[in-house]
Amino acid sequence: MFEYAPAPESRDIVDIKPSYGLFINGEWVEPLGEGRDKTINPASEEVLAEVAVAGEADVDRAVQAARKAFTVWSAMPGSERAKYIFRIARIIQERARELAVLESLDNGKPIREARDVDLPLVAAHFFYYAGWADKLSHAGFGPSPQPLGVAGQVIPWNFPLLMLAWKIAPALACGNTVVLKPAETTPLTALAFAEICRQADLPPGVVNIVTGAGETGAALVRHPDVDKVAFTGSTEVGRMIARSVAGSRKKVTLELGGKAANIVFEDAALDQAVEGIVNGIFFNQGHVCCAGSRLLVQESVAEELLDALKRRLSTLRLGDPLDKNTDIGAINSAAQLAKIRELSEAGEAEGAERWSPTCPIPDKGFWFPPTVFTGVAQSHRIAREEIFGPVLSVLTFRTPAEAVEKANNTPYGLSAGVWTEKGSLMLWMASRLRAGVVWSNTFNKFDPTSPFGGYKESGYGREGGRHGLEAYLAV
Ligand code: NAP
Ligand code: MG
Numbered sequence: 001m002f003e004y005a006p007a008p009e010s011r012d013i014v015d016i017k018p019s020y021g022l023f024i025n026g027e028w029v030e031p032l033g034e035g036r037d038k039t040i041n042p043a044s045e046e047v048l049a050e051v052a053v054a055g056e057a058d059v060d061r062a063v064q065a066a067r068k069a070f071t072v073w074s075a076m077p078g079s080e081r082a083k084y085i086f087r088i089a090r091i092i093q094e095r096a097r098e099l100a101v102l103e104s105l106d107n108g109k110p111i112r113e114a115r116d117v118d119l120p121l122v123a124a125h126f127f128y129y130a131g132w133a134d135k136l137s138h139a140g141f142g143p144s145p146q147p148l149g150v151a152g153q154v155i156p157w158n159f160p161l162l163m164l165a166w167k168i169a170p171a172l173a174c175g176n177t178v179v180l181k182p183a184e185t186t187p188l189t190a191l192a193f194a195e196i197c198r199q200a201d202l203p204p205g206v207v208n209i210v211t212g213a214g215e216t217g218a219a220l221v222r223h224p225d226v227d228k229v230a231f232t233g234s235t236e237v238g239r240m241i242a243r244s245v246a247g248s249r250k251k252v253t254l255e256l257g258g259k260a261a262n263i264v265f266e267d268a269a270l271d272q273a274v275e276g277i278v279n280g281i282f283f284n285q286g287h288v289c290c291a292g293s294r295l296l297v298q299e300s301v302a303e304e305l306l307d308a309l310k311r312r313l314s315t316l317r318l319g320d321p322l323d324k325n326t327d328i329g330a331i332n333s334a335a336q337l338a339k340i341r342e343l344s345e346a347g348e349a350e351g352a353e354r355w356s357p358t359c360p361i362p363d364k365g366f367w368f369p370p371t372v373f374t375g376v377a378q379s380h381r382i383a384r385e386e387i388f389g390p391v392l393s394v395l396t397f398r399t400p401a402e403a404v405e406k407a408n409n410t411p412y413g414l415s416a417g418v419w420t421e422k423g424s425l426m427l428w429m430a431s432r433l434r435a436g437v438v439w440s441n442t443f444n445k446f447d448p449t450s451p452f453g454g455y456k457e458s459g460y461g462r463e464g465g466r467h468g469l470e471a472y473l474a475v
Pocket of ligand 2: 039040041042105106107185186187
């Protein structure tokens with residue numbers, strides 16, 4: 001194995017303020033309450049900034065600002081709205097390096113991923129939906145589809161800026177205004193985005209950012225003047241939100257958890273499959289809702305594939321997220337690390353065999369080595385529950401029918417991967433897998449033109465593509 005000299009990306013490009021207020025009506029304002037929170041760098045536990053905690057009254061101010069702005073924004077011709085959204089997309093591109101470093105610092109993800117995956121997709125999402133803003137009457141939702149009003153949006157910490165883009169870009173394109181709450185542990189890129197809205201001269205109140213924890217999210221979701229709730233996060237909180245809006249006129253989309261099967265047949269190109277498995281579960285430390293966390297491998301090639309996978313995993317580098325050589329960054333929080341540890345211990349206790357490459361762990365920060373469990377049974381917790389970390393559970397199968405049955409044996413249904421040389425087998429599998437996205441001989445591929453969303457407990461509604469407009473239009 002090659003030795004790599006450290007190649008750290010400089011953090012001088014980011015200018016983190018010691019403290020942030022709330023972004024309401026195009027201005028930075030102090031919260032009405034005393035609440036303050038800190039966001040840390042999970043790779044070093046260093047405090048990055050102090051952030052306001054929005055209370056009920058602050059959320060109300062933000063919703064009122066969005067309501068007022070809705071009059072202006074929804075009346076604007078789509079071609080004019082498009083100009084603002086294009087401008088936002090271009091500013092994101094211009095500031096991509098800064099935003100990538102900020103994301104990596106606040107979230108713990110490798111700079112290589114923030115720079116090469118998150119940021120290009122964020123800009124692409126705004127470009128894509130800018131293109132729809134003046135074509136809504138041709139989108140297949142009637143001759144004159146109307147916006148819904150004020151969208152209350154709550155997002156998780158795993159792809160902070162990308163989830164913001166998935167929420168804000170279609171909402172604005174359709175003529176809605178927005179109040180968005182980022183996750184407690186990763187508010188900084190959303191706050192940088194607020195600055196970008198100002199830079200783009202977006203009319204005040206069209207985008208409002210309220211920081212805080214679950215309570216702030218709950219206040220936003222139940223606010224009576226919110227017309228649309230868009231949530232990405234855990235199935236547990238998704239259920240609470242579904243209950244809280246039940247019986248109201250609010251339109252809801254929920255993008256929740258997953259436990260995706262990555263299915264490898266004996267005729268697959270195994271080296272390619274190994275790369276796909278690694279990308280499927282070790283990308284972003286496995287903090288991916290559609291992660292291929294269950295590997296289903298055909299028994300005849302299981303040994304060969306696992307040997308190759310272990311060899312490959314021994315080459316992954318874990319450490320400083322800002323180092324351009326790093327493959328595996330930090331776990332986002334102490335709480336998430338505790339959850340990953342708990343489930344991994346349960347895997348061992350239930351009799352699965354645990355393996356990790358030798359991998360030095362830094363002294364400070366939150367880390368978990370890439371981990372593979374073999375001998376996993378369907379009944380094990382690590383086969384059923386979302387771990388949301390760099391942990392792969394391996395199961396085997398003999399026939400395609402058995403693969404389908406095992407893959408679908410989960411309350412979730414967000415994504416799946418199928419590795420085979422045979423097109424007919426691929427299509428046979430795809431038509432039987434209960435998953436919103438099925439990747440063929442690849443995994444974790446995203447594109448703004450392609451709809452994304454789940455079946456069953458993975459939620460409802462689609463984001464991305466033409467389908468993604470529907471969530472923000474009265475149709
Ligand atoms: P989470 O605990 O559900 O939190 C998601 C967001 O909801 C955060 O902003 C959180 O605030 C907020 N929140 C917490 N309690 C709330 C409440 N009662 N009412 C309203 N909002 C509330 O999920 P997470 O642990 O951050 O994220 C991981 C989960 O997200 C995983 O299950 C993953 O699969 C899922 N996910 C799904 C998709 C998808 O597209 N389907 C994409 C990414 C992630 P705080 O962070 O401040 O507590
Ligand atoms: Mg943080």
